[in-house]
Amino acid sequence: xxxxxxxxxxxxxxxxxxxxxxQSRRGPDGxxxxxxxxIPVTLGHCRLSILDLxxxxxxxxxxADGRLWIxxxxxxxxxxxxxxxxxxxxxxxxxxxxxxxILAAYCEWGSECVKKFRGMFAFxxxxxxxxxxxxxxxxxxxxxxxxxxxxxxxxxxFCFASELRALLASGRIDKKIxxxxxxxxxxxxxxxxxxxxxxxxxxVPAAHWMEVRGHERKLVKYWDLHEDTAGLRKxxxxxxxxxxxxxxxxxxxxxxxxxxxxxxxVGAFLSGGIDSTAVVGFMGAxxxxxxxxxxxxxxxxxxxxxxxxxxxxxxGYLGSDHQEVVVTSDEAAKIFxxxxxxxxxxxxxxxxxxxxxxxxxxxxxxxxSGLGGDEIFAGYPHFRRLAEDSGAPFDKFPVxxxxxxxxxxLRPNFLTLRLLSKFSKPVERLSALRRILENFEIExxxxxxxxxxxxxxxxxxxxxxxxxxxxxIQQTSYAEVNAYLQSxxxxxxxxxxxxxxxxxxxxxxxHHLVEFAYALPPEYKLKEKETKRIFVDAASEYLxxxxxxxxxxxxxxxxxxxxxxxxxxxxxALLHSDNAGLLFKPAYLKRNINLLRRGNPPRALWAWGILxxxxxxxxxxxx
Numbered sequence: 001x002x003x004x005x006x007x008x009x010x011x012x013x014x015x016x017x018x019x020x021x022x023q024s025r026r027g028p029d030g031x032x033x034x035x036x037x038x039i040p041v042t043l044g045h046c047r048l049s050i051l052d053l054x055x056x057x058x059x060x061x062x063x064a065d066g067r068l069w070i071x072x073x074x075x076x077x078x079x080x081x082x083x084x085x086x087x088x089x090x091x092x093x094x095x096x097x098x099x100x101x102i103l104a105a106y107c108e109w110g111s112e113c114v115k116k117f118r119g120m121f122a123f124x125x126x127x128x129x130x131x132x133x134x135x136x137x138x139x140x141x142x143x144x145x146x147x148x149x150x151x152x153x154x155x156x157x158f159c160f161a162s163e164l165r166a167l168l169a170s171g172r173i174d175k176k177i178x179x180x181x182x183x184x185x186x187x188x189x190x191x192x193x194x195x196x197x198x199x200x201x202x203x204v205p206a207a208h209w210m211e212v213r214g215h216e217r218k219l220v221k222y223w224d225l226h227e228d229t230a231g232l233r234k235x236x237x238x239x240x241x242x243x244x245x246x247x248x249x250x251x252x253x254x255x256x257x258x259x260x261x262x263x264x265x266v267g268a269f270l271s272g273g274i275d276s277t278a279v280v281g282f283m284g285a286x287x288x289x290x291x292x293x294x295x296x297x298x299x300x301x302x303x304x305x306x307x308x309x310x311x312x313x314x315x316g317y318l319g320s321d322h323q324e325v326v327v328t329s330d331e332a333a334k335i336f337x338x339x340x341x342x343x344x345x346x347x348x349x350x351x352x353x354x355x356x357x358x359x360x361x362x363x364x365x366x367x368x369s370g371l372g373g374d375e376i377f378a379g380y381p382h383f384r385r386l387a388e389d390s391g392a393p394f395d396k397f398p399v400x401x402x403x404x405x406x407x408x409x410l411r412p413n414f415l416t417l418r419l420l421s422k423f424s425k426p427v428e429r430l431s432a433l434r435r436i437l438e439n440f441e442i443e444x445x446x447x448x449x450x451x452x453x454x455x456x457x458x459x460x461x462x463x464x465x466x467x468x469x470x471x472x473i474q475q476t477s478y479a480e481v482n483a484y485l486q487s488x489x490x491x492x493x494x495x496x497x498x499x500x501x502x503x504x505x506x507x508x509x510x511h512h513l514v515e516f517a518y519a520l521p522p523e524y525k526l527k528e529k530e531t532k533r534i535f536v537d538a539a540s541e542y543l544x545x546x547x548x549x550x551x552x553x554x555x556x557x558x559x560x561x562x563x564x565x566x567x568x569x570x571x572x573a574l575l576h577s578d579n580a581g582l583l584f585k586p587a588y589l590k591r592n593i594n595l596l597r598r599g600n601p602p603r604a605l606w607a608w609g610i611l612x613x614x615x616x617x618x619x620x621x622x623x
Contacts, residue, residue: 002027002059003498004071004149005044005166006124008137008212009157011035016044019159019166026073026162026498034060034069039136041126045071050366050503051079051263056095063103067128072099073162074121074147075505077258082116110134111209114222118258118511120146122204124160135211135218143223143511144372145193145206145486148494152201155215160204163344163495167201168618174200175620179450180457182583182622186446187458189348189436189607190488197345198620206486223511225518226467226478232519233474241534244524248516248538255510256282259368266505267292267364269356270320272310274532274539274547275370275379279507281318281542283368293320294360294367296352298558299328310547317544325359329558332566340613342499343492348436348607350492351557354499361500371489371506375480376517377532378473378525386429387472387526389422409440430462430479436604445588473522481514559606564599571605572596574612582622584608 003026005019013033020031027046035042045059060071076082079098082105087093091104098119105113106125111134114121125138139160141149151160152167161167168175178199181191193203204210207223236244260266260283268280270293283291293315297308308324315322327335339351360367374380401423408416421429432438442451465479490506497504508514517525517535524534536548563571574580575589575596592608595601615621 002048002073003046003162003166004073004122004124005161006042006071007157007159007170008039008041008126010042011037011040012042015170015172016042018169019161020044020046022169023161023163023166023498025501028501030055030058032058032060034062036069036126036128039126039128041137043069043071043124043126048365048501048503049264050075051261052095052097053263054095057097057099059099061095061097061099061103063100064107068103068107069126069128070099070103070123072102072121072123073149074119074123074142075261075503076102076117076119076121077261078116078118080261106138111138111140111211111220111222114140114209117142120144120505120509122147122149122162124149130213135213137212138209139204139212140209141204141206143207144481144490144506144509144514146490146494146506146509148491149204150196150201151204151210153217158212158217162498164196164198164201165344168198173198175618176200177620177622182450183454183457184461185346185607185611186437186442186450187454188434188484188488190491191345192461192483193487193491197614206482225481225514226470226474229515229519232515236516236519237521239521241524241537244520245534245537248513248520248534251510251513251516252278252282252538253286255507255513257286258510259283259505259507260287262366264365265292266366266368267294267360268320268368269293269360269370270295270311270314270322271370272307272312272314272547273370274536274543275373275508277314277318277370277544277547278373278535278539278542279368279370280314280320281539282507284318284320285542290319290321292364293318293322294325294356294363295322296325296327296356296359299326310550313544313546318542323359323363325355327355329562329566332562333570336562336567336570336609336613339496340610340617342496343610343614344495345491346607346611346614347488347492348610349488350496351559353493353496353504357497357500357502357504361497361502365501366503366505367497368505368507369493370508371493372485372509372514373532373535375477375485376508376514377535378477378522379532380480382433383473383476383526383531384529385418385421386476387522389424389429390426390472390475405440408438412438426475427459427462427466430465430476431459433479434484436607445585447583447585450583471522473525474518477518560601560603563596563601563605563609567609568596568599571601571609574609577612577616579612579615579622580608 003023017033024046027048029049030047033044043060062069076098079101083101086104120142122141176199181195181197184191194205208221211218270276295311297306404419442454465482
C-alpha cells in the first residue's frame with residue numbers, strides 16, 4: 001500500500017515531493033519522484049513494501065524501455081496468473097511485483113486491462129508515446145472504490161493524489177467549502193463521492209478509468225454491480241440453497257487465498273462478530289497457520305459496548321494468536337486530536353478503525369477485515385424494514401405523509417418514523433438512511449444559506465441508484481454499496497489505517513464474492529428474523545454457536561460519554577466558534593451547549609466536533 005501524487009501539465013518536482021511528504025505515512029519504506037519536461041508531467045510515490053520488498057519494486061516504475069511510467073497504490077492479488085499469461089505473450093519482467101504486471105498488462109491490453117485485475121487499486125500511468133489513440137495519462141480505480149484517487153483539474157494542470165491533504169499541499173487549490181458536500185455532511189456525516197469537502201476537488205469514481213489527452217478528459221465506467229450480474233442473477237434465481245451455500249464457500253475460500261498474497265505477515269481485525277470471525281476462519285484454513293488477530297475494548301465503565309468477550313470466544317475457537325488493546329477515557333482528548341489530524345476529510349465515522357489500526361500496526365503491516373459483509377449479505381436491520389415497506393403503495397397519500405411529518409416534528413419517536421417510512425416513496429426511504437439530522441432539523445437548525453431546497457437535493461443523491469429490475473434486498477444493497485460503503489466506510493478505513501502505515505484488506509469485497517452474493521435470491525440472505533442466512537451457513541464450521549445466536553452489534557464507541565466528560569470543554573469552545581455560528585442557528589447552538597453542560601450531548605454533536613475541528617486545523621472557513 002502506498003501514497004501517490006502527480007501533476008500533469010507541468011514539471012514541478014518540488015511541489016510533487018511536498019505532496020508525497022504530507023502523505024508519507026502511507027508509504028514509510030521508500031519514496032521517489034520522476035518528471036518529464038517534454039510532456040510535461042511529474043509523478044511521485046511513497047511506498048509501503050508488501051510485495052517484492054527489494055528496490056526493484058520501487059516507484060515511480062517504468063516499462064517498455066521507459067515508454068510507460070506508473071505511480072500505483074494497492075494490490076492486484078492475481079498478478080502471478082496475469083504475469084504467466086503476459087509472459088506467454090512475449091513480455092519480460094525484472095521484478096516480482098504486481099506493479100510491473102500492471103504496466104505490462106496496460107502495454108498489452110490498454111485501458112481494458114483493469115477488467116482483468118482482482119484486488120484493490122488506484123494508479124496513474126504516463127504513456128510517453130501513445131499509440132492508436134491511447135491517452136497520455138491514464139488513471140484507474142478498483143471496482144468497489146477500496147483505494148482512493150482524488151484530483152483537481154483547471155485544464156492547464158491536472159493534479160492527483162491519494163489524499164486531499166496532498167492536493168492542498170500543492171498550493172494550487174483555494175480552500176473553499178463545497179456547499180453540496182456540506183449538505184451531505186449535515187445529512188449523513190460524510191460526503192458522497194465524487195465530491196469532496198473542498199470545492200473543485202473530486203474523486204475518480206469507483207469502477208471508473210479516466211483518460212487525459214492534453215485538455216481532453218474522458219471518464220469511463222467499466223463495471224457496475226447490477227449490470228454486470230444480469231446473467232448471474234438469471235442463473236442463480238432457482239439455485240437450491242445447499243448448492244448455493246457450497247458455491248459461496250468455495251468463493252470465500254478463493255477470496256481468502258487471494259487476500260493472503262503477501263511477502264510480509266498478514267493479520268486480521270477480530271471483533272467477535274460473524275463477519276470478522278468467518279474471515280479469520282477462512283484465512284487460517286487456506287494458509288494452514290495461526291492468524292494474528294486484534295481487537296479493541298474499553299474500560300469497565302463502558303463494558304456494555306466492549307466486545308472483547310466475543311472476540312476471545314472466536315479467537316479460542318479458531319486458535320488465532322490474539323491480542324487485545326483497552327482504550328481508556330483518559331486517552332479520549334488525545335485520540336480526538338489525532339483523529340482530526342489524520343482523517344483527511346471530515347467524517348462522523350472512522351475513529352474505530354483508527355484505534356484498532358494503531359494497535360494492529362505494532363505487530364503487522366497488513367490486516368484483513370470483515371468490512372462489507374452487512375452491505376452484501378443484508379446484515380443491517382433496515383434491510384428487513386425497507387423490504388417490508390416496499391410492498392405497500394402508501395406513497396399515494398401525500399396528505400397523510402404531511403400530517404405524520406408534523407406529528408414527528410412535534411414529538412420524534414420510533415413509531416412516527418416507521419410510519420413516515422411506510423408513506424414515503426422508495427427513493428425517499430433510501431435517502432432517510434443513516435441520517436444525522438432529519439429533514440425538519442435541517443430546516444429548523446441550519447442557517448438558510450446552507451439548507452435551501454435540501455430535500456430535493458438529498459433525494460437526488462439516491463435517484464441515480466434506484467433500480468427497476470432488482471428485488472428489495474438487491475435495491476438496498478446497491479444503494480448501500482454505492483453510498484455508505486464507498487463514501488464513508490471504505491474512505492475512512494483507508495485513511496485511518498494508512499495513518500498507521502497499515503494496509504487494510506476487506507476480504508468480503510472481493511468482486512467475485514460481491515457479485516455472487518448480490519445475485520442470490522433475497523430469501524437466501526434475509527428470511528424472517530434470520531439475517532446473513534447463507535453466509536452463516538457457508539462459514540458455519542468457523543463460527544462458534546455463541547456467535548451465531550448473538551444479537552448484531554456494531555463497533556460502538558463511548559462518544560457521548562467522552563463529549564460529556566473529557567472533551568466537554570473542547571466541544572463547548574467549538575460550538576462558540578465563528579464557523580459554528582455561520583453554520584447553525586443560535587438556538588440550536590445554545591441547546592447543544594446546555595446539553596453538553598448537563599452531560600447529555602446528542603451523538604450528532606460528534607459529527608459537528610469533527611467538522612469544526614477539521615475546519616480549524618486546515619484553516620478553512622465557511623464564508
